[in-house]
Amino acid sequence: MKKPMLAENEFKTATELRWYDFEPGFVLVHVGTSRFYKTGDWRSKRPVWDNSKCIKCGVCYIFCPDMAVRRREDGFFEANLDYCKGCGICAQECVTGCISMVEEKK
Amino acid sequence: MKRLEIPAGHKRVGLEDSHAVAHAVMQCNVDVVAAYPITPQTHIVERLAEMVANGELDAEFVPVESEHSAMSVCVGASAAGARTFTCTSAQGLILMSEIVYIASAMRLPVVMVLANRSLSGPLSIWCDHTDLMCIRDCGWIQTVADTGQELYDSIFHAYKVAEKTLHPVIVNADGFYLTHVVEPILVMEQALVERYLPPFQPRYVLDPRRPVTMGAYGVPELYMETKKNQDEALKATYPTIIEEWQEFGRLTGRFYNPVEVYPNEECDIYFLSMGTIGMTCMVAVQRLREKGANVGVARLKLFRPFPFGELRKKLRNAKKIIVMDRALSYGGPGGPLASEIRACFYEAPNRPAIYNYVVGLAGRDVTVEDFEKVFDDVQARKEAPRQEEYVIYGVRE
Numbered sequence: 065m066k067k068p069m070l071a072e073n074e075f076k077t078a079t080e081l082r083w084y085d086f087e088p089g090f091v092l093v094h095v096g097t098s099r100f101y102k103t104g105d106w107r108s109k110r111p112v113w114d115n116s117k118c119i120k121c122g123v124c125y126i127f128c129p130d131m132a133v134r135r136r137e138d139g140f141f142e143a144n145l146d147y148c149k150g151c152g153i154c155a156q157e158c159v160t161g162c163i164s165m166v167e168e169k170k
Numbered sequence: 171m172k173r174l175e176i177p178a179g180h181k182r183v184g185l186e187d188s189h190a191v192a193h194a195v196m197q198c199n200v201d202v203v204a205a206y207p208i209t210p211q212t213h214i215v216e217r218l219a220e221m222v223a224n225g226e227l228d229a230e231f232v233p234v235e236s237e238h239s240a241m242s243v244c245v246g247a248s249a250a251g252a253r254t255f256t257c258t259s260a261q262g263l264i265l266m267s268e269i270v271y272i273a274s275a276m277r278l279p280v281v282m283v284l285a286n287r288s289l290s291g292p293l294s295i296w297c298d299h300t301d302l303m304c305i306r307d308c309g310w311i312q313t314v315a316d317t318g319q320e321l322y323d324s325i326f327h328a329y330k331v332a333e334k335t336l337h338p339v340i341v342n343a344d345g346f347y348l349t350h351v352v353e354p355i356l357v358m359e360q361a362l363v364e365r366y367l368p369p370f371q372p373r374y375v376l377d378p379r380r381p382v383t384m385g386a387y388g389v390p391e392l393y394m395e396t397k398k399n400q401d402e403a404l405k406a407t408y409p410t411i412i413e414e415w416q417e418f419g420r421l422t423g424r425f426y427n428p429v430e431v432y433p434n435e436e437c438d439i440y441f442l443s444m445g446t447i448g449m450t451c452m453v454a455v456q457r458l459r460e461k462g463a464n465v466g467v468a469r470l471k472l473f474r475p476f477p478f479g480e481l482r483k484k485l486r487n488a489k490k491i492i493v494m495d496r497a498l499s500y501g502g503p504g505g506p507l508a509s510e511i512r513a514c515f516y517e518a519p520n521r522p523a524i525y526n527y528v529v530g531l532a533g534r535d536v537t538v539e540d541f542e543k544v545f546d547d548v549q550a551r552k553e554a555p556r557q558e559e560y561v562i563y564g565v566r567e
């Protein structure tokens with residue numbers, strides 16, 4: 065059987081769902097929907113890389129508990145801010161200290 | 171003496187009611203039994219374990235270390251598509267209660283027999299409905315059996331309704347009064363069972379080839395919507411429950427109703443009860459009627475979803491309703507059943523006076539004479555009862 069994947073425009077957020085929109089028992093039949101559930105808005109600080117000090121070791125990528133650090137084409141790393149919660153583990157673990165946590169302004 | 175006729179497709183067997191339950195569960199061809207023995211439910215589990223051990227029942231018997239685990243196993247097994255059975259009593263029920271609520275929220279059609287027993291303390295093993303009432307709001311369908319035959323029949327009805335509506339079902343049976351009584355039971359032949367109960371066709375199963383999420387987190391933005399969904403769904407099971415009792419009746423000749431009324435004519439005064447005391451009450455009603463009293467008894471066979479409409483219809487001309495409660499809500503409205511009955515009739519055009527007697531806690535006998543005394547007590551009263559009034563009956567003063 066095919067995996068019932070939803071496109072992002074088909075996905076309804078929690079506040080769009082009405083009481084009769086659920087399957088019995090609140091069973092979720094679509095897979096992979098967590099990618100539409102953007103949890104990055106909890107963040108109070110964001111990680112910022114100083115690529116002049118980065119040695120591309122990937123420790124930040126490995127340690128991120130939310131898989132929110134991604135590797136760019138050029139081999140440097142950045143945070144996916146849709147999901148990064150600003151926990152600071154990447155900055156703590158960074159070998160060269162090239163990641164700093166910067167206060168979110170808005 | 172006229173010989174009792176055995177209906178087609180049946181055999182008449184002397185069985186302990188617990189063994190009748192086990193026999194029914196076997197006839198339903200369950201896949202998983204997970205239960206922990208507790209008085210007075212023990213004989214059901216023992217018999218099922220025996221059936222699995224000697225090959226009469228091809229099922230997985232999980233000898234769990236607690237009731238919490240028993241219901242957890244049932245939830246997992248049911249989610250994997252297994253027809254699942256458990257049973258418990260009192261302390262076992264409150265230990266498993268965390269998962270009882272989860273089974274209903276996940277809409278898993280588990281069937282559980284609750285051999286009704288009082289909650290400790292003081293420590294007691296005897297029958298009352300305090301265990302039933304402690305999970306009053308658990309979201310399961312709850313039926314009540316008053317005889318061994320009703321109990322045996324209820325198991326098939328429970329699976330049929332559970333799997334059709336995707337709601338778990340509790341079959342309540344008074345501990346000892348039913349579980350430890352040997353009586354003649356009309357046992358169905360397997361072919362008849364199979365005409366009534368088709369194999370379980372789960373709507374969703376845990377299957378890596380078709381992944382689904384069960385038991386997802388309910389964020390505040392949609393938790394209330396899921397609860398309205400569950401509440402509406404539970405209320406919507408009512409026609410199916412009735413329909414399946416009718417279907418069962420057409421096959422076996424034994425018809426059940428959410429409210430069984432005796433005698434078959436309208437009365438001014440009704441006793442209202444749940445469980446085995448209703449049978450005793452019928453004898454008391456016969457005696458009282460011989461003396462000229464216009465009295466009847468309404469036995470509640472369905473506790474959830476609560477049959478409000480049926481009660482108001484059947485008792486529409488009642489002037490007095492005497493609710494015989496086998497449980498007590500300390501510091502609250504007295505008997506929890508009376509509380510429901512008061513809610514049921516509050517807006518009724520000819521609201522009856524509702525009297526509440528708490529009786530038979532922890533196996534205290536409730537005899538024919540007790541019903542007669544309660545009746546005399548009610549008739550001797552000059553004034554209507556106050557809204558929250560109740561009597562803890564038979565307590566030594």
